[in-house]
Amino acid sequence: MNSTSAPAGSPVANVWEELVTAALLGTERRTPPGSAPGREAPVALLDAAAVETVRRRAGLRPGRAARRPEPAARDPRPPLPAAAARRLSMLLADRPGAGGGGRRGAAPDLMELLPQWLAAANTRGFAAPPEMLPALLDAARGRTDLRPAALAFAGQRAVWLARLNPEWRFALRATPGGGTALPAPEDTDSVQQLWQEGLFAERVALLAAIRAREPAAARDLLATTWATERAEDRLMFLDSLRTGLAAEDEPFLEQALSDRSRNVRATAAELLSALPGSALAARMAVRAGACVAVDHTGDAPALTVEAPHECDASMERDGVVPKAPAGRGERSWWFGQLVESTPLTTWSGRLGGRTPEEIVALPVADDWQSELHAAWCRAAVRQRDADWARALLGAPEAPEAGGPGAVSLAERAKLLGTLGSGERAEWVAGFISAHGLSEAFQLLGVCAVPWAAPLGRAVVDALNIARDAGSYPWSFSGVMGLAERCLDPSEVSRLDGLLAVPDETEDASPGAGGYWAEAFQRLVTTLRLRAAMTEELGAPLGRG
Amino acid sequence: MLALAPDASSRKAGSKLGAAGPWSEAGSCDEGTVWGLCKGSGSKPYQTVVDIADAAGPAYKCSCPSRKFPCKHALGLLLLWAGGDGVVTSAQPPDWAGEWIEGRRKRATEKRAAGAAGSSSGSGDPEAARRRAERRAERVTAGATELEQRLTDLVRGGLAGAEQAGYGLWEETAARMVDAQASGLAARVRELGAVPASGPGWPVRLLEECALLHLLDQGWLRREQLPEGLAATVRSRIGLSASPDGPPVRDRWLVLAQYDTADARLTTRRIWLYGAESTRTVLLLSYGAAGRAPELALPVGLALDAEVAAYPGAGQLRAALGEQFAPPVPATSRPPGVTPAQAADRYGTALRDDPWLDSVPVTLDRVVPTPDGDSWQLADADGDQALPLTPAARSRPGLWRLVALSGGAPVKVFGECGHRGFTPLTAWPEGPGEAVRLC
Numbered sequence: 001m002n003s004t005s006a007p008a009g010s011p012v013a014n015v016w017e018e019l020v021t022a023a024l025l026g027t028e029r030r031t032p033p034g035s036a037p038g039r040e041a042p043v044a045l046l047d048a049a050a051v052e053t054v055r056r057r058a059g060l061r062p063g064r065a066a067r068r069p070e071p072a073a074r075d076p077r078p079p080l081p082a083a084a085a086r087r088l089s090m091l092l093a094d095r096p097g098a099g100g101g102g103r104r105g106a107a108p109d110l111m112e113l114l115p116q117w118l119a120a121a122n123t124r125g126f127a128a129p130p131e132m133l134p135a136l137l138d139a140a141r142g143r144t145d146l147r148p149a150a151l152a153f154a155g156q157r158a159v160w161l162a163r164l165n166p167e168w169r170f171a172l173r174a175t176p177g178g179g180t181a182l183p184a185p186e187d188t189d190s191v192q193q194l195w196q197e198g199l200f201a202e203r204v205a206l207l208a209a210i211r212a213r214e215p216a217a218a219r220d221l222l223a224t225t226w227a228t229e230r231a232e233d234r235l236m237f238l239d240s241l242r243t244g245l246a247a248e249d250e251p252f253l254e255q256a257l258s259d260r261s262r263n264v265r266a267t268a269a270e271l272l273s274a275l276p277g278s279a280l281a282a283r284m285a286v287r288a289g290a291c292v293a294v295d296h297t298g299d300a301p302a303l304t305v306e307a308p309h310e311c312d313a314s315m316e317r318d319g320v321v322p323k324a325p326a327g328r329g330e331r332s333w334w335f336g337q338l339v340e341s342t343p344l345t346t347w348s349g350r351l352g353g354r355t356p357e358e359i360v361a362l363p364v365a366d367d368w369q370s371e372l373h374a375a376w377c378r379a380a381v382r383q384r385d386a387d388w389a390r391a392l393l394g395a396p397e398a399p400e401a402g403g404p405g406a407v408s409l410a411e412r413a414k415l416l417g418t419l420g421s422g423e424r425a426e427w428v429a430g431f432i433s434a435h436g437l438s439e440a441f442q443l444l445g446v447c448a449v450p451w452a453a454p455l456g457r458a459v460v461d462a463l464n465i466a467r468d469a470g471s472y473p474w475s476f477s478g479v480m481g482l483a484e485r486c487l488d489p490s491e492v493s494r495l496d497g498l499l500a501v502p503d504e505t506e507d508a509s510p511g512a513g514g515y516w517a518e519a520f521q522r523l524v525t526t527l528r529l530r531a532a533m534t535e536e537l538g539a540p541l542g543r544g
Numbered sequence: 545m546l547a548l549a550p551d552a553s554s555r556k557a558g559s560k561l562g563a564a565g566p567w568s569e570a571g572s573c574d575e576g577t578v579w580g581l582c583k584g585s586g587s588k589p590y591q592t593v594v595d596i597a598d599a600a601g602p603a604y605k606c607s608c609p610s611r612k613f614p615c616k617h618a619l620g621l622l623l624l625w626a627g628g629d630g631v632v633t634s635a636q637p638p639d640w641a642g643e644w645i646e647g648r649r650k651r652a653t654e655k656r657a658a659g660a661a662g663s664s665s666g667s668g669d670p671e672a673a674r675r676r677a678e679r680r681a682e683r684v685t686a687g688a689t690e691l692e693q694r695l696t697d698l699v700r701g702g703l704a705g706a707e708q709a710g711y712g713l714w715e716e717t718a719a720r721m722v723d724a725q726a727s728g729l730a731a732r733v734r735e736l737g738a739v740p741a742s743g744p745g746w747p748v749r750l751l752e753e754c755a756l757l758h759l760l761d762q763g764w765l766r767r768e769q770l771p772e773g774l775a776a777t778v779r780s781r782i783g784l785s786a787s788p789d790g791p792p793v794r795d796r797w798l799v800l801a802q803y804d805t806a807d808a809r810l811t812t813r814r815i816w817l818y819g820a821e822s823t824r825t826v827l828l829l830s831y832g833a834a835g836r837a838p839e840l841a842l843p844v845g846l847a848l849d850a851e852v853a854a855y856p857g858a859g860q861l862r863a864a865l866g867e868q869f870a871p872p873v874p875a876t877s878r879p880p881g882v883t884p885a886q887a888a889d890r891y892g893t894a895l896r897d898d899p900w901l902d903s904v905p906v907t908l909d910r911v912v913p914t915p916d917g918d919s920w921q922l923a924d925a926d927g928d929q930a931l932p933l934t935p936a937a938r939s940r941p942g943l944w945r946l947v948a949l950s951g952g953a954p955v956k957v958f959g960e961c962g963h964r965g966f967t968p969l970t971a972w973p974e975g976p977g978e979a980v981r982l983c
Contacts, residue, residue, distance in 0.1 A: 023751045026702025042696035049755035054899045057963045058892040062884040065923035065930035066916035071952030130951060130973070131980040134944035157951050164915060164947060521583070 016052045019045060072160035077127035083536040084121070085129050091117055092135040108526035112485055114139065116449070117533055118149040123540050128154050133161055137168045173201070195221055200233065207240050215244035219252055231261040238267050245271060250278045257317055269319020273341035274382050280318050285346040287315065288338040292372070294351055295365065303351075305368035307331035308338065332371050339375035344388045356391035377411045380418060389415040396430030413442045425452035432458040437466060441478045450488035459483055460494060463520075467498075472512050473519040484523055489531035495524050567624060571635035578625045579641035582608075582617045592617040593641045595648060596871070603839075605644050614837070680725055684782060687724025688761040691717065691733070695758050703747050703754075711737040728783030732757050756900055773858030777898050780857045788864040790854030795819035797826075797850055798875045799842045800905070800958045801969035803983040806834065813838040816905050816958070816969070817852065817863075818879045825879075825905045826852055826863035840865070844970055845979040847875035859897025861905070875979070878956060878972050881909025884924050884931045887961045903962025910954035910974075913947045920947075922966055925954035934965040942982030946971050949980050 015033055022032040027041040035044035080088070094110035121128075128136065133154055140150035151158060151171055162171035184190075194206055211218035222237050229237065238256060241249055249271070256268035257280070272280035287308065295304045308315075311322040311334050319341070324333035344356070351359055364372055373392065380388040392407060393415050407415070416424045428443045429452075437459070447455060459479065466476055473480065498520040501513050568589065570580030578596065581589040592606040594614075604618040637645060694717055698706060706713075714737030721730035732753070739750045763770065763778040770778065780786060797817040804813045815828040830838035842848070851866035882890070887906040894904045911922040914930065920938055923930035937943060937959075946968050949955055959968040959982075969983045 020748055020751055023699050023754075024703045024747045026705070027700050029702065042699040043758075045699050046695060046755050046758040049751050050759040050899075053752045053755045054759075054895055058895045060888055060892065060963060062888050062924075062929035062931050063921065065928050066914050066921060068912050068914050068923055069952045131945045131949045131971075133948040134941060157948065160951060161944070161948055165944065 015048075016056065019049050019052060023049065069160075069164065072157045075127040075155050075157060077125050077155070080121070080126045080129060081536060081538060084126070084533075085132075087533055087536055088117065088121075088129070089132060089135075092132060092139060108484065108522055108529055109481070110529075111139075112481065113526070113530060113533065115146060115149060116485060116530065118146070118153050120534055120537050120540075122149060122152050124537055126153075126537070128158075130157055133158050137161065137171060141168060141170060191221070195225070200236075204236060204240065207237060208243065211240055211243050215241075215246060216248060219249060223252060231264065234259065234261065234264050235267060238264060238271070241271060245274060247275055247277055250275060254279065257319070265317070266319050266321065269341070270382075273319070276343035276345060276383060281341065281343045283314075283318055284338055284341040285343055288335075288342040289346065289350045291335055291338065292350070294362070300363070301352075302363040302365050303368075303372070304365045305335065305372060307335035336371060336375045336378075339372065340378040340382065342379065344376070344379050344383055344385045356388045360391045360394075373407060374411070377407060377415060381411075381414045384418045386418050386420075389418040393427065396427045397434040409439055409442050413446050416443065416446050421448035422452060424448070425455040429455040429458035432462050437462045437476055437479050441482070444479065444482050444486070447486070449486045451486050453488065453491070456487050456491050457494070459487070460491070460498075464498060467512075467516045470509055470512060472509050473516050480519055480523065484526040487523070487527060489527045489534070492524055492527045492531070495520060495527075499524060567621070569638065570621070570624060571633050571637070572625055573635065573637055577637055577641065577645050578621055579637055580621050580624070582620065590617050591640050592621050593637075593644055594618050594622055595645055596622075603648060680784070683724050684726045684764065684784070687721050687726045687729060688764045688782075690720060690724075691729060692758065692761045692765075695754055695761075698754065703750050706750060707740045707746075711741075713737070726783050728781050729757070729760070730783070732760070760900060771858075773856075773897070776857035777860060777900075780855065780860060780862075781898075781900050786856050788853040788855050790856070790863070792851035792853045792866050793819065793822055793824065794849070794851045794869070795822045795824075797848050797852065798877065798879060799844050799846045799848070799872075800825070800879060800907075800979075801981070801983060802842055802844055803969065804837070809834055811836065811838060813840065815840065815842050817842075818907075819852075820847070820877060823880075825861060826854065827861045827905070828852075828865055829862060842872065844981050845875055846872040847877075848872040857898070859894055859901065878979075879907045879958065881907040881956050883927065884908060884911065884922065884929045885927075887931060887966075891961050891963070901962070902964070903960035903967070905958070906961040906966075907956060907958045908966075909956055911957055912952065912954055913943075913950050922957060922968070931961065932965040934962075934967050937965070937967045940983070942968065945980060946982050949973055 018033045022030040022045055027045055032041060032045040032048065034048065035041050079085075091110045091114045136150055136154055137158060140147045140154075147170065154171070158168075158171050162168035191206065191210070195203060198206065207218055207222065210221060219241065222241075226234070226237075234256075241253070253268045253272050253275075257265055257272070259265050259268065269280060272278045273284060275281060291306050291308060293304050293306075295302050308331060311320055311330075315334070315338075316322055320334060320337045322330075322334075324330045347359055348354060348356070351362075354362075360373070360376070363369075376388065377392055379385070380392060393412060394407075416427060419427070425447050428440065428447055431443060432440050432455075440459075440462075444451075444459070450456075451459070460483075463476065463479070463483070467473070499517055501517040503513070568581045568583070570578075572578040577593065579591070579593045582592055583589050590606055590608040592608075592615075593604070595603045604614040606615050606617045608615055608617055636642075714733055718730045718733040718737075721727075721733055736750065736753055736757070739753060740746050742749065760778065760781055763774070764782055767775045767778055776786070797819055800816040800818050802813065802815045804811050806812070811832040811834060813830045813832070815830075816825060817828065818825050828840065828842075830840040832838035848868055849870045850868040852863040853866055854860070855862040855864070887908055890906055891901075891904045894901055908922055908931070910925040911931075912925050914921050914923040916930070916932070920933045920943060921930040922933070933943070946955070946957065949971050950973075954974050956972040956974075957966075957968045958970040959966050961967075967983075969981075971980050971982055972978075973980075
């Protein structure tokens with residue numbers, strides 16, 4: 001407590017101060033108040049100090065209250081069901097560093113279930129229990145991938161808390177405007193004021209918020225101050241147009257192609273090339289078209305490539321980077337950039353009316369195939385062209401799909417992203433059935449959760465085959481981990497047969513059977529836990 | 545349920561086993577027993593039994609080799625049972641579980657009978673007991689006299705010297721007090737050693753503690769002249785054991801807080817109870833060897849219909865839990881609270897009975913956790929007074945749970961209020977909501 005009943009400077013306070021001074025120096029050097037020097041002085045001092053100590057403690061009074069914090073806004077969302085709240089505290093108790101470590105055994109990895117739990121709670125629109133916010137913020141602090149869902153669930157009170165604890169500052173950064181409410185897009189005066197006077201982060205947040213609701217209004221707002229912005233800021237603002245990019249943005253972007261800053265020009269060109277109807281895309285199509293032709297002179301038609309011989313000023317203006325990275329030929333570098341910015345829809349007309357499948361199947365002369373196909377992949381991803389993505393992916397069972405073909409696994413994963421979730425799952429299921437799990441991890445990562453039934457079945461079958469082949473389960477720990485998080489819990493009954501420890505065969509690795517049983521047990525336990533988690537949260541509510 | 549765990553890693557391991565996966569033949573019966581077979585790393589599953597019917601708290605048995613107590617299997621089993629998703633079925637206990645339970649019940653009955661007999665007849669030869677007590681008192685007197693000498697030497701030479709003397713000197717004196725069988729003196733002396741390194745203002749704190757130690761020594765040396773209540777307080781502060789002699793008080797006791805402190809030798813568990821009808825606040829203490837949780841566990845937010853008996857001594861809140869008349873149920877009421885000013889008064893008044901008291905248990909009504917520089921305080925929502933938090937409470941994670949729970953609005957907080965400030969232990973939101981543990 002802050003104060004005693006005796007204010008400093010009063011005789012009573014002086015007595016205590018003198019006692020402390022005498023004790024500090026020693027009664028040999030300083031005689032304490034109210035006693036004679038000599039043998040009895042220390043006892044007299046301790047007697048007096050005891051009286052004073054108890055008197056001071058008994059006289060303690062509360063201090064003056066500091067300025068109280070502004071109360072946090074009320075969370076209008078309904079509270080969590082009790083069972084779900086208990087579950088959350090258990091998931092949060094399983095933080096790394098909270099003891100343990102080492103091998104997981106058959107116990108589920110609770111922390112890995114937190115993202116799913118948060119997503120489920122968020123779709124149902126529950127409010128976070130306030131007392132769990134510190135643990136939730138600590139978890140989100142350690143794992144950036146958790147932050148968006150954790151902060152959405154944590155709500156406004158987490159932002160309120162983060163202002164009081166510097167360890168949680170990330171919550172302020174992640175929330176537009178550091179938690180201060182952004183003006184509504186209709187409130188043009190406030191919008192203009194914040195846009196003119198706000199801090200950079202606030203302005204980015206404002207632009208993003210308006211862009212998400214009214215793309216044209218955001219572009220117009222940006223145009224009002226475009227000429228006076230700094231180059232770094234122009235780049236960030238231009239990047240926010242990626243959201244809701246449409247043909248109406250073309251004039252603005254076309255104008256940005258003559259920007260003083262090269263980075264701004266490159267970003268503008270990239271955005272324009274994602275608009276297949278833009279003039280830039282048409283110019284690129286002409287350039288790229290001149291490089292690729294069908295050669296009918298051989299036994300079968302084939303594609304020939306004649307890469308550009310120079311990178312002229314107009315190409316540079318359209319965003320082609322003239323200097324190739326180390327180790328790449330300049331001409332193939334320019335060629336790749338032309339093809340990836342060319343609308344894929346123009347190729348059919350240019351190459352004899354062939355479908356994407358037919359075009360991709362054409363042989364390519366002189367080792368240009370990988371360069372050309374890779375550029376098409378980038379174009380398909382950028383333009384989100386499912387037909388071309390399908391053609392470039394090929395059949396999942398095709399032998400080259402598993403090997404080092406023209407299209408890498410990373411590119412396949414990106415191409416899959418342009419397909420619908422059902423088609424994606426089916427393709428990956430086919431791939432796993434044909435090629436096993438060793439290369440499936442990246443592809444599984446782009447599939448929607450929970451996995452569709454055919455995909456789940458393919459993964460379980462492949463795990464079963466891997467077990468029978470006698471290897472250790474940790475060779476598949478990545479896929480196992482994904483399966484724990486992504487398999488549909490209703491598939492759990494299909495796993496019952498895998499829980500037993502199988503008899504050890506001769507060519508199996510020693511003890512592998514036991515480890516597999518343990519891994520499958522963990523899988524089953526985790527699936528059961530996920531089913532329980534979902535049930536505790538109740539059926540998803542309709543929003544509003 | 546997880547409050548029963550001896551440490552964080554057991555809590556974690558137990559919460560993982562609280563799912564149906566590894567369990568089989570799990571069951572429970574109405575008499576308050578839960579059992580199950582848990583699949584572990586070996587081929588034979590572990591046999592786990594928990595008896596929750598006992599008044600003294602749950603008892604555990606498990607065939608696993610873990611030395612933690614309760615082990616993760618027992619915790620997991622309890623969670624599974626509490627989850628109530630049908631994995632644990634109602635049944636008759638299997639033989640391996642039934643035998644243990646029967647044995648336990650029998651021993652408990654015998655113990656109770658023996659206890660009743662013991663208290664009426666007294667233990668052993670009263671003459672021998674009196675001589676033992678006399679010998680012990682002599683040793684304590686010798687220790688207290690020696691300590692007085694140390695204190696007067698210190699004050700004669702000056703506290704400034706204590707800074708250089710360091711920790712070792714006090715450790716040695718503390719060891720002498722242990723030899724003198726005065727564990728209370730030993731603990732206080734050991735704390736003295738840490739004061740010179742405790743930052744600015746240490747001479748004031750060191751003088752305060754030395755003076756109170758001197759007061760305790762003098763209290764012991766003149767105990768015959770003290771009123772009986774104060775003499776008992778001195779005996780208990782010195783570290784002489786006593787047995788609860790107060791009349792049993794039956795009440796609906798709310799569990800306000802439970803927390804453990806541990807040193808190298810001992811884990812001490814403190815449980816604060818509040819009697820809804822008697823309006824008394826009492827402290828249950830229980831001990832466990834280092835690394836083991838004390839057996840008595842009463843999770844915060846429960847209420848129990850039970851008897852407690854007070855230990856002797858004026859201003860002493862310690863009590864022993866006696867008979868429990870029904871299993872604990874979730875508490876429906878909260879303790880009434882006071883303002884920060886009244887809380888400070890309460891501490892001041894309590895010093896009259898026990899001048900060595902560091903803090904008193906208090907429930908504060910309508911206070912707002914408020915930042916104050918690098919420190920925090922609990923500010924009266926309807927006035928301008930505030931109690932600062934103790935330095936230790938400021939660095940605990942519980943502080944942030946309290947701040948989050950409040951969100952700037954008034955909350956009810958139970959804690960310990962003393963000369964160092966307020967230590968929050970449990971809080972309740974203003975509206976409906978369960979008690980939130982802060983320790």
